[in-house]
Amino acid sequence: MKFKPNNNVNAPLARCLSRLLSVSLCVCGVLSAAEFAETGSADRTSPGRKPVMRIGATQPRSRLINYRLVEPAEVLAHVDRSLGDLEQIVHRAGEAKCDALAF
Numbered sequence: 001m002k003f004k005p006n007n008n009v010n011a012p013l014a015r016c017l018s019r020l021l022s023v024s025l026c027v028c029g030v031l032s033a034a035e036f037a038e039t040g041s042a043d044r045t046s047p048g049r050k051p052v053m054r055i056g057a058t059q060p061r062s063r064l065i066n067y068r069l070v071e072p073a074e075v076l077a078h079v080d081r082s083l084g085d086l087e088q089i090v091h092r093a094g095e096a097k098c099d100a101l102a103f
Contacts, residue, residue: 056098058089 063082069075093101 053100054096054098055100055102056093056096057102058093060086060089060103 063085065075065078065082069078090101
């Protein structure tokens with residue numbers, strides 16, 4: 001039995017959403033790194049010691065978007081809501097003074 005892809009899936013839209021999510025997560029990481037560079041890490045280092053790096057770990061709930069949605073506005077609303085939730089997680093890690101966040 002051969003695998004037959006589901007032709008109901010809008011592949012270009014799925015690729016676009018996947019790239020949008022990847023780019024937005026990269027932007028969050030870059031902004032976090034830039035903020036860390038501005039504030040510096042002088043308060044966390046001692047003379048003669050390596051700087052301490054705080055790494056946070058999170059396992060957020062699954063944020064699946066139904067591939068059967070037809071309206072692009074509805075899909076983008078789901079994507080926006082998911083990105084907003086992930087952004088809140090990143091901000092909470094920043095408030096906890098984490099230098100990196102692992103999902």
